[in-house]
Amino acid sequence: MLGNVTCELRTNTVRFEVDLTRRYASYRFWTLFIACLAGVIIDCTPVYASPIGQGSPTLQECSQVDEAALQDELNRVTQQVFAEALVQVDLAALVKAEWQETGMDAVIDSEIDRAVARVRNEQALWDTFLSGWSAEKAEELTRAVATYAFESEAFAQKIDELSAAVADELAQTIAVLSAESVSAAFYCLQTFIADNYAEVLVHKFEQQVQAAAQAVDVGNSNELDTSILTVLNQHRTALGGVGVIVAAQIARRVMANLGRQIARRVAGRIAGRVLGRIGTELIPIVGWVVGTGLIAYDLYSSRDGALPQIQEQLKSQEVKAGIRDEIVAAMEPEFRREAPQIARDVANELFSQWRDVRRNIRQVLALAESDAAFHALLNRLESTDDLAKLVSLVGVAVPALGEEGFQRAVADGSLERVLDQPASALRIVEGTGSIETALAWSALAGSLLDSVVEVELYKHISPEQLSRPTLERLLALGNQAAIQKLALLNLNEIDTLLAVSTSNLNTLATRLTPEELRVVAGYLPLLEQEQRNQFISRVASDPAILPLLGSEAIKQRIIVSNDVDATLAFLASPRSLDSLVADLSAVVRGQVGMGLFTYKYGAGQSALIGIGLIFLAAIVLRLVYTFVLWLVRPVSPLFRR
Helix, strand or coil, X not given: CCCCEEECCCCCCCCCCCCCCHHHHXXXXXXXXHHHHHHHHHCEEECCCCCCCCCCHHHHHHHHCCHHHHHHHHHHHHHHHHHHHHCCCCHHHHHHHHHHHHCHHHHHHHHHHHHHHHHHHXXXXXXXXXXXXXXXXXXXXXXXXXXXXXXXXXXXXXXHHHHHHHHHHHHHHHHHHHHHHHHHHHHHHHHHHHHHCCHHHHHHHHHHHHHHHHCCCCCCCXXXXXXXXXXXXXXXXXXXXXXXXXXXXXXXXXXXXXXXXXXXXXXXXXXXXXXXHCCCCCCCHHHHHHHCCCCCHHHCCCCCCXXXXXXXXXXXXXXXXXXXXXXHHXXXXXXXXXXXXXXXXXXXXXXXXXXXXXXXXXXXXXXXXXXXXXXXXXXXXXXXXXXXXXXXXXXXXXXXXXXXXXXHHHHHCHHHHHHCCCCCHHHHHHHHCCHHHHHHHHHHHHHHHHHHHHCCHHHCXXXXXXXXXXXXXXXXXXXXXXHHHHCCXXXXXXXXXXXXXXXXXXXXXXXXXXXXXXHHHHHHHHCCHHHHHHHHHHHHHCHHHHHHHCCHXXXXXXXXXXXXXXXXXXXXXXXXXXXXXXXXXXXXXXXCCHHHHHHHHHHHHXXXXXXXXXXXXXXXXXXXXXXHHHHHHHHHHHHHC
């Protein structure tokens, strides 16, 4: 216990020959009582806790230690600090406090009374009476009472309860004790990382340790937390606010992982040591009661002999203190031997966390060691989020840019500028192999950069080819396939198509190839609104017509057409006999011109069709003429008269 006064009572067990003369027995009693009292008064030695400063030479050396020797240095620091704190632990005071808390006195008194009653019933009246005059008989009765009392089930259960209570309290004491070692090791690593790498890595290390500590369920104990924080708050200036919190979590984790194991192992020796030796020569209860003259034979000469005084003295505080001393003697060697393992565990745990941090960002650390400009960039980072982004950027940029390109990006500051952009900019760097392109896209898109990356627009068009309004309307389509096809067109073509309604444009972009979309974009500016609507509707419903619209001649005929839908339907219909009749009908009705007919069927076919039509017309005329002659022939003589 830190700051308590340690008082050791050393009582030498002296076996005296008992003089049957009451006067000499009484004289020995008072002589030894005064000797014991003098031993108590003279041998009380106060022990005070000495503060452990974070600015000690031991800790100042941490910034200068070589990386390869860091773990050994941490072990040395924690062992040194722990050894100084270990001296302050008062096991005797701890056992006494738990003894009182568990009510050991009442159980001992009860079991002594029960044992005395049992011995009184078992012993002959003469033997009991004789014990008041015979030291040997008194010793025999004392052993019997002690054996019955201290081997009883109730006493054994209470000893187990005491062991558990001592283990719990010792675990908490270990946690508080470890707080000094934790703070020393933690500060040592903070100093080492800050001086050899960058301050932001200190914060990363703190996060790593905190996450690991929080992963262990250590329960809730406000009293323990207060005790730990009381120790750590002395070093708040050195550790920082976060450092104090993290160190407290580590101290509690030490208690959960190792402190409780050691405490239970140490306290577990109580039952075996005490229960196995009570009432024997190894625990000199008989010496306390008889040998030191605590039985004054001149006080008892009744038929109960020495039993009343045996009962009184076995229930005395001297006997109980002796048992507590035996408990402490059982715990002390084990505790002193096991406790240093805690310091080793603290050092190894913290070093392991730093090793994990190094492994996760090893590429960044390697670059910082070889490139002064990159090291300066690392030092300028303000948060662990920035560090995480830098780690990701390095992982992307080094293979994308190559070593020389990466070094140029560091030197000209473009790499650092990317860190200020949304995380999605890293995908542009990875996809294009260019930091400048990523920065240009970020400048153009701003808050829309994530959407640009999501639809992979950067893979199909450069930011210089787009304006901000065009980009906004393009992304508003919400159709990745449509956006990617439109991105293959030039800015004018994109703007033209974006004038089409979103639903129609999505339909067109889904059904048409980029080349076909380019054809559509070539028509739309030349058409009136009604013509444009008919054109889009026909093309959307029948995309197969697009290959027929590439001709400039067709374009001119469509532009001047009064019925674009009929014109496109004419072009879309096959060149068959059935279609020929319909096409001729369209020509006759004036829906399409003869020039478009000639384009569809070709000059040769059109000529043949024309000749056929003329021949057919001649035949028809001849038939009509013949029919008319046949009709007028009967009446023709009338006209001759």
